[in-house]
Amino acid sequence: EAHLVESGGGQVQAGGSLRLSCTVSGFYVSGLDMSWIRRAPGAGLEWVSSISRGGAGSPTYADSAKGRFTISRDNSKNVVYLQMNNLKPEDTAVYYCADIGGVAFIRGESYSRGQGTQVTVSS
Numbered sequence: 001e002a003h004l005v006e007s008g009g010g011q012v013q014a015g016g017s018l019r020l021s022c023t024v025s026g027f028y029v030s031g032l033d034m035s036w037i038r039r040a041p042g043a044g045l046e047w048v049s050s051i052s053r054g055g056a057g058s059p060t061y062a063d064s065a066k067g068r069f070t071i072s073r074d075n076s077k078n079v080v081y082l083q084m085n086n087l088k089p090e091d092t093a094v095y096y097c098a099d100i101g102g103v104a105f106i107r108g109e110s111y112s113r114g115q116g117t118q119v120t121v122s123s
Contacts (some may be wrong), residue, residue, distance in 0.1 A: 033101030
């Protein structure tokens with residue numbers, strides 16, 4: 001059974017940085033496409049970034065994340081990270097990691113996710 005636990009959220013001022021972690025059990029992160037998605041207050045789930053299984057292809061990012069966020073994976077620890085720099089108030093959201101790629105997420109395919117970690121960016 002897949003189990004994903006996000007951590008690393010917090011409250012920062014605009015321009016600050018955070019690194020989110022997603023610790024996975026039940027499967028190997030190297031064997032699946034993995035994504036970070038988020039839900040801003042009053043909004044639906046939004047795809048943020050994906051990293052492909054086995055390192056195939058380059059990571060992908062939503063336009064809102066390009067140039068500021070970096071997704072990575074540590075196969076030895078079975079953890080997926082999201083480094084977030086130059087944070088903006090509009091990045092405020094609950095961030096989830098999910099065992100799905102970006103295209104599949106947008107298509108509405110099923111996936112597992114964790115409980116999320118809150119990121120709050122103040123201006």
